[in-house]
Each structure stands twice: as C-alpha cells, then as structure tokens.
Amino acid sequence: MSLDLPPVAPSVTAALVQGLTPRLRKRLDAGITKLADRPCVRDGDTVRIAVDDDTHLELHAPGGSVTSADAIRCGCLLAPDCLHRAAAASAAPIAEAEAEVDSGSETDAGPEADSRSETKTGPKPGPKAGSETGPETGPDAQPEPEPEPVPGSSSGSDTGAGSPPRSAPVPAAESETVTPGQRTAALAMYAATAAVLEAGTDGAGAVLQAELLRAAHTARIGGLPRVAASAVSVVTQLRAARSADPAYRLTDLTAALRDVLMTAHRLPDATGAELADLRGTARQPYVPDGSLRLYGLFSEPVLTATGYAGAVTWTADADGRLCTVSDVAPGGSGRAVGAAGRAVRVGDTALTHRELSRAGLAVSGATVSPTGRLGAGAGVRAVRAAGAAWSEAPLDRLWRVPVAEQVSRALTGTGGDGLLFLDVTLTGTVREAAGDCLLADCDGLTLRLAAAHDHPALPYRDNLRLLATAPGIRLRVVARLDPSPVPRALLVAAEHPGDARSHVDLGLDRLQHADLPAPATDSTGPAAGSSPVLLDEAPLHVLRRRVHQAASAGRRVLAFPGDSAADSRRLSRNGFACAGDLLDELHAAAADRSRDVFGRLVPADLGRFARAWLAAAHYTEEVDRSLCAAAWGAS
Known part of the structure; x- marks a missing residue:
C-alpha cells in the first residue's frame, strides 16, 4: 500500500464496511487497490486523497489517528455511504487504542504482540504472537513496548507480533465466571475467525477483515482485551499477506489464528484464574520498586509488521533481574535504526539506548511493570552510572x-x-x-x-x-x-x-x-560453510504443513479428493498416532459438504472445520515445545 494514511480505529473500519450495500461490498477490495494509486497529500493532521479530478477524500486525525467515522469525508455523490470511505479505512493501518499510562505521567507509545508475536524481532517462546495481552517481543517477531500486541517477531515482530486495545479497561471487580456479554463476544469472535480460516488469505478480503475487527471491538468493550488484541493481529497479518509485504510470515498468521480460536473457544466455560488469564488486562500496572542499580546488557531494534519501530534496551540488576527501557512509535526501518541514538525516557538522564547498553543507571523512585518495563513517571529520577562487562559481576551470573x-x-x-x-x-x-x-x-x-x-x-x-x-x-x-x-x-x-x-x-x-581475530592455522573444526549431517526429525511436518496450508489457502485446499491414509500411517509408525487421527479429521471436516432435500450443497460446517484445525494446530505447537525441551535437555 503506497498511501501514507493515518491509523484508523477498528470500530470505524467495521462501521464503514457494514454501512455498504451488498453490491458495494463486492467491489471493496478492488476499490482499495484503485485508491492506492491515487495522489495523496498530508497537511498537518489531515490527509487528502484525489479520488478523481473533481472528488477528494479527507481523513482527519487530530490525535494522530482516526477515531470516528465522521472524520473520514468524501465529496462524491454517494457519500456518506460511498465505497471510498470504507476503502480508505480498510487501506489504513489499524490504530492502537489508548496508550498505557505509568504510575507517573509517562505514556508508553508503541505496538502489539505479539504474541509471544508478534512479530517482534523474533518469535517468542511459549505462547505465540498475539497469545498474551502483553508480549514483550516478538517473532518476527521482537520485543515490543506498551501498548502491546502481538511476535514477530517476530518478528515483527513484529514480534511480533495487533495491539490490545486500551480505551476500555476491564472493571476492577470482575466476576469469577464469564458474563453473558463476554460469552456472546467470544462466540462472535470464534465465528468471525472461523470464516477467515475457511476463506484463507486470498479469500479474506476487506469485508471479512471488517467483521473480525467488529468482533475485536465488541470484545474490547466487553472486557476481553487479550482476544481483541489477537484478532487485530490476525487482520494485520492478512493485510500483509494480501499486499505481498516481505515482512509477512505464514507462521505468524497461523499462531495468531490459533490464539484467537483457542481463547474464544475456552472463554465461555472458563472460571477463576483461567478466566482472568483468558480475559487479559487492558493495562499493566506500574508498581513502586524503590531504588535500582542497573547494568546495561544490550539493545535491539524493534520493527513490526504493524507499522511500529524503535529500540529496546535490556538491563539487569545485581540479582540478575532483567528490566527494559523502550522507545517505540509509529515508523519504519529508519526509525528502528535511528532509535538507538535517542535518549532513554527514564528520569533526566541523557544516555542514549546504545550508550545505556554499555553503561549503567542508578534509578530512584523507580516504577516497574510486571513484565519488567521501567516506568518514566514524574517521580522517577535516574543518573548515569558505571557499567559492567559481560564477564564481570554482576552480569556474569546470567x-x-x-x-x-x-x-x-x-x-x-x-x-x-x-x-x-x-x-x-x-x-x-x-x-x-x-x-x-x-x-x-x-x-x-x-x-x-x-x-x-x-x-x-x-x-x-x-x-x-x-x-x-x-x-x-x-x-x-x-x-x-x-x-x-x-x-x-x-x-x-x-x-x-x-x-x-x-x-x-x-x-x-x-x-x-x-x-575478527586472525584465523588459527591449526584449527581442526569444520570449515565455514560446511553442512553437517542433519538429524532425523519426527515427521510432524506432515500435519504442520496441512495446518499452514489451511491458514493460507482456506478450507477448500484440504477438501480436494485425495487419500491422507499414507500420511496418517507414517505418523502412526513414528509414534504419532494422535497426529494421524487429527490429520484424518482435518481432511474429513474440510470435505464435509452435505446436501439438502433438493440435492443442493448446504453451507460448509465451519464450526467443525475450525475445531479440527485448532486441535491440529494446538497439537503441533505442544509437540514442538516438547521436542524443543528434549533437544536442549530441559525438563
């Protein structure tokens, strides 16, 4: 997308798309493509697009993002129910919700995921991108400051990597069981995500994306920020896939889809601590932590698929506890590279991120979030201190x-x-x-x-x-x-x-x-570029490939006539009988199309296919984690 548009709130996009007639909805994706080729001019908080010689489209973003449908205006004869307004909203980045506020006056602006995603300078182990309300980094996801996604990432990413909305904090006194409104929101989210999974990336155009954004908005105002964040991450990944964004990773989309379906599936019956985890938190509190003596460890760039960039610096105290200082805001690769030269936002110190990674910091009146982020409120004071090499105490204990x-x-x-x-x-x-x-x-x-x-x-x-x-x-x-x-x-x-x-x-x-040191003449190690004999890996890729194919091409790619018995037998021979059963059910659910009394095909059972896909995706994730632990010799 070549247009330089301000971010648009998910509820605005959903409302504008819903207001279109069925005929215009069919033309929405083509309208987005045409709009990308039109001249675009930014004048302060207003972006003006020349739809044609006589018609202009304006997006007003006084706070940096478009938060109401009235802020998108078009001069065509069909306005306000025209295709142009919905196309502009669908082409624009997804706006982050209200930023997280520290216990002082500092506000951390930044993205999602990351989940675990992410996207994120790298994938986040454990729950994937978008699986938590506050992933720190991600995949392509990379570490990401508040407001958080959802790896990369991983990458990001980015890592990530959509960001959890912030404008509707969950009430302080929550019930131990899910409320009727939350149950309805979870079921709507499951249905919208199942429709996206059924269509795949090619079929999940702006209309299906808007339905998922609507479900995310409903979940957010219903007190379910975690699943809302994951849903926004799915939309971000879909847009990256459809626009051939080089930062797109199929694994990130699969992880985000899995987290949305899993969370929405478990929410209606969850209670107690599990329910609190599935709901997530709209804000992470910063709690006082007294005086801290921190030693810089390293800095890493943040570059997410959601349009955020910056840097995160990692520090450690004398006990080995890790803390982070971040500077992430809307931007691209230029900001990711340049952010390391910007001053850190803690107290009055003039240290840059690059300098802090090699020096130290003495902080008084410190506030720290549960995820280790240092607050930058008005009461925080910080001065430069001596650092330590990795081989010296206290960093060597890591x-x-x-x-x-x-x-x-x-x-x-x-x-x-x-x-x-x-x-x-x-x-x-x-x-x-x-x-x-x-x-x-x-x-x-x-x-x-x-x-x-x-x-x-x-x-x-x-x-x-x-x-x-x-x-x-x-x-x-x-x-x-x-x-x-x-x-x-x-x-x-x-x-x-x-x-x-x-x-x-x-x-x-x-x-x-x-x-680099001079090469040793008596080196007996393998030469650079050598390719050692690879280990025999479990054939779990047979099931994982089908999971990825469904996320990319939709249900129909698994519904083609074929025999999955050979793959199932191979999995069973290698001790993965459950994986074979899941593969058979996935193919059967994809091909299940019954007919009515007149012989006409009835709509596919999206619920069954989504359940079969979710079971297969969850199984491969858990087996991957077990194999990873075994490979490292970890418990």
Missing part, C-alpha cells in the same frame, strides 16, 4: 545458569522473554529454508544461531555472515529461544570478537573484518 534451566524458563514463559545467555564456539554454517545460519557448540550441544530479523536495513544477517567466516572463535552471546525439534536460537547480541570487555548489538552495530 551466563552461569545452566542452559537446560534457561530453556525450561523460556518455554514456560516465566521471565526474560525467552532470552538465553550462552557461551558458544562457532563451528560453521548450515543451510536452512530461510538461508544459512551459524552452527555453534555449547557445552557439547550443537545448536543453530539464526538472524533475529530479516529486514535488509538491520545488520543481523550481514553480521552473521561475517561471524561465519571465523570458525573456532569462542564468544558469549545473547539469543532468543526459537522452539524447534533441534536446538535453535535467534542471535541478538554477542561479545566483541576482538575485545572481551565489549559487546556488539547485532541488530544495530556492524562488524568489520578487522574486528
């Missing part, structure tokens, strides 16, 4: 924790956003579907270190290629766990190859050949 224990903590989501602190020896490279990744030895365990983000403006891949030319060097690294059947992690920072007292933020700094 690397002394056994790797298996770190992986267990990452898989259970008990803190650290999936970060792993590892001592590795580089041994070569191995080719994967997404490109080459580093091979490294970690206490006898062969692991793969991949780039945390693929965007060409970020130097992750260039730095990994350079490190691959120096096998045999031993480094301390910080990576984010990437659950898979083989030990794999996303590399975010590394000890400087030529200076053990310094480190390199691999998403912000660029290594040079002069930074």
Whole structure:
C-alpha cells in the first residue's frame, strides 16, 4: 500500500464496511487497490486523497489517528455511504487504542504482540504472537513496548507480533465466571475467525477483515482485551499477506489464528484464574520498586509488521533481574535504526539506548511493570552510572545458569522473554529454508544461531555472515529461544570478537573484518560453510504443513479428493498416532459438504472445520515445545 494514511480505529473500519450495500461490498477490495494509486497529500493532521479530478477524500486525525467515522469525508455523490470511505479505512493501518499510562505521567507509545508475536524481532517462546495481552517481543517477531500486541517477531515482530486495545479497561471487580456479554463476544469472535480460516488469505478480503475487527471491538468493550488484541493481529497479518509485504510470515498468521480460536473457544466455560488469564488486562500496572542499580546488557531494534519501530534496551540488576527501557512509535526501518541514538525516557538522564547498553543507571523512585518495563513517571529520577562487562559481576551470573534451566524458563514463559545467555564456539554454517545460519557448540550441544530479523536495513544477517567466516572463535552471546525439534536460537547480541570487555548489538552495530581475530592455522573444526549431517526429525511436518496450508489457502485446499491414509500411517509408525487421527479429521471436516432435500450443497460446517484445525494446530505447537525441551535437555 503506497498511501501514507493515518491509523484508523477498528470500530470505524467495521462501521464503514457494514454501512455498504451488498453490491458495494463486492467491489471493496478492488476499490482499495484503485485508491492506492491515487495522489495523496498530508497537511498537518489531515490527509487528502484525489479520488478523481473533481472528488477528494479527507481523513482527519487530530490525535494522530482516526477515531470516528465522521472524520473520514468524501465529496462524491454517494457519500456518506460511498465505497471510498470504507476503502480508505480498510487501506489504513489499524490504530492502537489508548496508550498505557505509568504510575507517573509517562505514556508508553508503541505496538502489539505479539504474541509471544508478534512479530517482534523474533518469535517468542511459549505462547505465540498475539497469545498474551502483553508480549514483550516478538517473532518476527521482537520485543515490543506498551501498548502491546502481538511476535514477530517476530518478528515483527513484529514480534511480533495487533495491539490490545486500551480505551476500555476491564472493571476492577470482575466476576469469577464469564458474563453473558463476554460469552456472546467470544462466540462472535470464534465465528468471525472461523470464516477467515475457511476463506484463507486470498479469500479474506476487506469485508471479512471488517467483521473480525467488529468482533475485536465488541470484545474490547466487553472486557476481553487479550482476544481483541489477537484478532487485530490476525487482520494485520492478512493485510500483509494480501499486499505481498516481505515482512509477512505464514507462521505468524497461523499462531495468531490459533490464539484467537483457542481463547474464544475456552472463554465461555472458563472460571477463576483461567478466566482472568483468558480475559487479559487492558493495562499493566506500574508498581513502586524503590531504588535500582542497573547494568546495561544490550539493545535491539524493534520493527513490526504493524507499522511500529524503535529500540529496546535490556538491563539487569545485581540479582540478575532483567528490566527494559523502550522507545517505540509509529515508523519504519529508519526509525528502528535511528532509535538507538535517542535518549532513554527514564528520569533526566541523557544516555542514549546504545550508550545505556554499555553503561549503567542508578534509578530512584523507580516504577516497574510486571513484565519488567521501567516506568518514566514524574517521580522517577535516574543518573548515569558505571557499567559492567559481560564477564564481570554482576552480569556474569546470567551466563552461569545452566542452559537446560534457561530453556525450561523460556518455554514456560516465566521471565526474560525467552532470552538465553550462552557461551558458544562457532563451528560453521548450515543451510536452512530461510538461508544459512551459524552452527555453534555449547557445552557439547550443537545448536543453530539464526538472524533475529530479516529486514535488509538491520545488520543481523550481514553480521552473521561475517561471524561465519571465523570458525573456532569462542564468544558469549545473547539469543532468543526459537522452539524447534533441534536446538535453535535467534542471535541478538554477542561479545566483541576482538575485545572481551565489549559487546556488539547485532541488530544495530556492524562488524568489520578487522574486528575478527586472525584465523588459527591449526584449527581442526569444520570449515565455514560446511553442512553437517542433519538429524532425523519426527515427521510432524506432515500435519504442520496441512495446518499452514489451511491458514493460507482456506478450507477448500484440504477438501480436494485425495487419500491422507499414507500420511496418517507414517505418523502412526513414528509414534504419532494422535497426529494421524487429527490429520484424518482435518481432511474429513474440510470435505464435509452435505446436501439438502433438493440435492443442493448446504453451507460448509465451519464450526467443525475450525475445531479440527485448532486441535491440529494446538497439537503441533505442544509437540514442538516438547521436542524443543528434549533437544536442549530441559525438563
């Protein structure tokens, strides 16, 4: 999409699309495509689009986003019920809801997911992007400040990565059982998501997206911010897929769809603590934490598919507790690269993110969120202090924790956003579907270190290629766990190859050949570029591929005549009898089309197909987590 449009609230988009006649709804996707080619001019808070020589469309965003349908005006004869207003709203980014407010006066502006998504400089272990109301990073998802998504991401991402709405906080005194309104909202969300799953990315146009946004708005005002955030993440991923956005990842869409369906499925019958978790929280509270002495660890860029960018700096206190300082706002890759040079927003310190990652911070009157974000309220004071090298106390204690224990903590989501602190020896490279990744030895365990983000403006891949030319060097690294059947992690920072007292933020700094030590002439390790023998992996990809195909192409791709018995038998032979049954049910649900008394096909049972797909998606996720734990030797 070439238009530079302000973000539009989900409820506005849903209302404008619903107001169209059936004939105009059929033309909405074509209208969006035509609108993208029209001249667009921004004048302060107003964006003006020339629909034709005599007609102009205006979007008014006095607060940075369009929050009411009246703020989109068109001069054509069919206005206000014209196609142009709905097309503009559907083409614009999805607006974040009210920003989270610290216990002081600071407001953190930023995206979703991440879930776990995300999208997110990398995928978030444990629940995927969009699965939590407050994922910190994500996939393509990368770490993401409040308001939170939903990996990447992972990426982001981004990571993420949609963001949970903030304008309707959940009432302080919640019932122990779901309310009738919340049950209705959950059922509507399930139905809207099932329709998107049935259609796939190609069929889920602006109309189905608007229905999902309407369900998200209903869920938000009903006190269900978690599922509302995940639904917005699904719409964001659908738009990225349909516009051929290079940041789009099918795994992120699958994770977001799975989280929406799972949450909406469980909500009507949940009670107590489970219900509170499924509802999520509209705001994360900042609580006083006294005085803190923090040591900079590293900084990483944030670049999400939802249009947010910036940087997050990780710090640790003397006890090894991790805290983050973030600066994320609407923007692109330029902001992600430049944010590291901006001053951190804590107290009156003039430290930039890049400087803080190598220095320290003394904070008084500190406020910290449950996810470890430092507040920046009026009562917070902060001054620069001495930092510490990774090999010095107190930071070295992070690397002394056994790797298996770190992986267990990452898989259970008990803190650290999936970060792993590892001592590795580089041994070569191995080719994967997404490109080459580093091979490294970690206490006898062969692991793969991949780039945390693929965007060409970020130097992750260039730095990994350079490190691959120096096998045999031993480094301390910080990576984010990437659950898979083989030990794999996303590399975010590394000890400087030529200076053990310094480190390199691999998403912000660029290594040079002069930074690498001279190659050892007696090295016996594998040469860079070697491809070791790959381990035999469980054939779970047979089921996972069908899950991804359905998310991408819809129900019909699995309804074609064919015999899934061979794949089911293969899964059963390898100890995955349950996976074989799930595969059979998925194909049967996709092909289930009955006829009425006149022999006409009746509409497909979307509920059955959604349940079969959700069971298969949930099963593959849990098996992946178990295989990941086994590969790392974690409990």
